[in-house]
Amino acid sequence: MDKKVIVVGGASGVGAACVRSLAAAGASVVSLDRSEEAGREVARQAGQRFRLCDVTDRDQVFTAVDGAAADMGGLDALVHVAGILVQGPAEEATDQDWARAMDINGRGPMLTNQAALPHLKKGERSSITNFASSAALTAYPNGAVYAASKGAVTAWTRTIAVEWAQFGIRANVVHPSAATSMVEQHLSKMNDEEKASYSEMMRQKVPLGGKFGDPDRDIAPVITFLVGDGARFMTGQNVAVNGGYYI
Numbered sequence: 128m129d130k131k132v133i134v135v136g137g138a139s140g141v142g143a144a145c146v147r148s149l150a151a152a153g154a155s156v157v158s159l160d161r162s163e164e165a166g167r168e169v170a171r172q173a174g175q176r177f178r179l180c181d182v183t184d185r186d187q188v189f190t191a192v193d194g195a196a197a198d199m200g201g202l203d204a205l206v207h208v209a210g211i212l213v214q215g216p217a218e219e220a221t222d223q224d225w226a227r228a229m230d231i232n233g234r235g236p237m238l239t240n241q242a243a244l245p246h247l248k249k250g251e252r253s254s255i256t257n258f259a260s261s262a263a264l265t266a267y268p269n270g271a272v273y274a275a276s277k278g279a280v281t282a283w284t285r286t287i288a289v290e291w292a293q294f295g296i297r298a299n300v301v302h303p304s305a306a307t308s309m310v311e312q313h314l315s316k317m318n319d320e321e322k323a324s325y326s327e328m329m330r331q332k333v334p335l336g337g338k339f340g341d342p343d344r345d346i347a348p349v350i351t352f353l354v355g356d357g358a359r360f361m362t363g364q365n366v367a368v369n370g371g372y373y374i
């Protein structure tokens with residue numbers, strides 16, 4: 128694949144799998160993350176580059192994206208995977224919870240997408256792939272604030288798909304289900320009984336396999352497809368990669 132790609136959130140989980148998958152497909156990748164040590168190591172192992180970047184800092188984002196485009200001699204695609212999980216009952220949500228979730232999961236993609244825009248405009252087949260969650264599309268009890276922040280990036284992506292189509296830029300949003308540290312964090316707050324009932328719920332609700340997917344085998348190949356020209360007629364789509372959860 129002859130593409131120059133920025134992966135935002137490439138230090139762990141699905142983002143790290145995207146760095147590996149895109150590199151294996153022949154793309155040039157610059158990985159951005161606020162987690163420096165892990166980010167550098169993932170990129171090094173994939174033979175790619177890394178730049179430190181916190182997606183909530185406008186200046187850092189524009190500097191990192193401009194630098195990454197300069198490193199690669201251009202930019203064809205931005206994949207924004209970075210996000211955080213915020214959990215708790217809706218009635219106990221604080222202003223701080225809301226601000227943190229919206230800042231990282233909502234404003235973060237806005238900033239990286241804006242920073243990438245002038246570079247993506249120069250190409251003819253450019254793309255943006257943002258990450259939301261099934262929580263944006265279905266109820267997510269004990270995670271209303273997270274769900275709202277993922278609703279924000281979903282709505283943002285749908286609209287830029289229309290506004291930026293004039294520049295030949297496609298924009299899609301992925302709703303994954305993958306076994307990562309974020310999922311472990313989710314499970315770690317449960318007692319044994321809750322974990323057992325959660326596993327049973329997944330078994331019943333996920334027709335393909337009954338559990339979370341594997342970041343490398345189940346999720347990242349779909350992102351590599353979305354970046355590629357095989358997806359050239361796909362834009363503004365909610366792409367659920369979740370084994371059939373919530374069909």
Ligand SMILES: NC(=O)c1ccc[n+]([C@@H]2O[C@H](COP(=O)([O-])OP(=O)(O)OC[C@H]3O[C@@H](n4cnc5c(N)ncnc54)[C@H](O)[C@@H]3O)[C@@H](O)[C@H]2O)c1
Binds near residue numbers: 139159182209259305
């Ligand atoms: N794993 C799942 O099942 C699942 C389900 C639904 C949605 N998602 C979404 O998919 C994406 C990836 O999830 P994951 O499970 O791989 O998560 P993860 O926690 O393993 O990785 C997230 C990455 O984002 C980075 N990051 C967080 N805040 C950042 C910031 N302010 N600036 C820069 N980097 C930052 C982290 O350092 C980390 O490398 C997230 O947006 C998540 O909300 C995941």
